[in-house]
Amino acid sequence: MNLGLTLIGALLFLAPGLAIVLVASLDAPRFVKKPLLGSSSIAILGLVPVLSAVVHGVAMFIGAINRSLAKSHPLLHLPFDFDPYPVYLNLVAGRASGEIETAWALLCIGLITVSSASAYYLITLLFNVRNRRKYGVDARWPNETELEHLYRRATDDERRAIVATVFVKKPVTGAIGGWVGPIDQIYVDQTGAVISVTLLTPALFRLSATQTDLTIDPGAVEYEEVDWTLRYSALTIPASEIESIAYFLTEPPIGADADMTLEDLTVQALGQSSE
Incomplete structure (x- = not known):
């Protein structure tokens, strides 16, 4: 098993969760400084793999549905497989794939990471719009310090x-x-x-x-x-x-x-x- 490929695979797995946590931290006041390691940071470290697993699970589920539908619906057939996870599983196992397959897998997982962070940011914006309409701009919103x-x-x-x-x-x-x-x-x-x-x-x-x-x-x-x-x-x-x-x-x-x-x-x- 190639240790380098395994590490790359682990980092790719954690990427969506890290991206979501990073976007979430942007809403916090910049001037409040907290210790690097604490109870909250340990909780975040535990949350990252959970979020990543959910994002990857949804992406793999969509990929499996597409392959299934492509068999009976030619319009869904693509000249390439946009599902990066077969190649990703090879990386985790320490097995190298072809350059094109690996490049496409890296690109897709990168897009999945950006999409998950963007989706979280959009959901946050929608909640803010809802709170502004419900509670007003100057009022203190629920769970807001x-x-x-x-x-x-x-x-x-x-x-x-x-x-x-x-x-x-x-x-x-x-x-x-x-x-x-x-x-x-x-x-x-x-x-x-x-x-x-x-x-x-x-x-x-x-x-x-x-x-x-x-x-x-x-x-x-x-x-x-x-x-x-x-x-x-x-x-x-x-x-x-x-x-x-x-x-x-x-x-x-x-x-x-x-x-x-x-x-x-x-x-x-x-x-x-x-x-």
């Missing part, structure tokens, strides 16, 4: 940004407050808990009310930006320093255009928080 919801809405309008208001345990100003700014990256562990968050061009803020005022009258809270001498292009805050995080989406102000800077959006975020 908060960040996925904000990310979906942000991608609909480039003038919007996802902003995080990060309250820190030991505020720099000595008052209740922290940092606010557009999200660059969020690192999470296997359970989804935040490891660290990185903000772009963050602004330092504090609450104008005291902790006692917050308890008595939460509506009296107002944000105010602190005139801080240091300006960071980016700031990473570890979980050990974070008291809490709130996420929200900036709304494009009247007359806004695509040339708005991140600093504009940060200032706007502070203004929204004080409303």
Whole structure:
């Protein structure tokens, strides 16, 4: 048995499942970084061969039906066999086939892989259209996380940004407050808990009310930006320093255009928080 041919056969088998998982991952927020190996990644590794087996099974079933119908329906007869699996099984067994047969098999399995990924993407689009009609654009859809919801809405309008208001345990100003700014990256562990968050061009803020005022009258809270001498292009805050995080989406102000800077959006975020 040829080990190289066997490995090629195994990779071809996994190709459709890997393609579907790759397309599915494109919907996730790009700024959320997860560990390479975790419970979710192990589950995905187990899902890939299952998806691949389903796709290959359907393709083999269609090929078998075509061969059966071609015997009695000449219009279905092709000058070549579009079913790549006889040659594929030779690859798995370590037996080489002719160049033309092998090339055609590789092409067909490649087309099957692209078709399965495209079909998944089309189904996702149809579900999104359904959800938009049923729940609306701004509403949070079923099984959608908060960040996925904000990310979906942000991608609909480039003038919007996802902003995080990060309250820190030991505020720099000595008052209740922290940092606010557009999200660059969020690192999470296997359970989804935040490891660290990185903000772009963050602004330092504090609450104008005291902790006692917050308890008595939460509506009296107002944000105010602190005139801080240091300006960071980016700031990473570890979980050990974070008291809490709130996420929200900036709304494009009247007359806004695509040339708005991140600093504009940060200032706007502070203004929204004080409303």
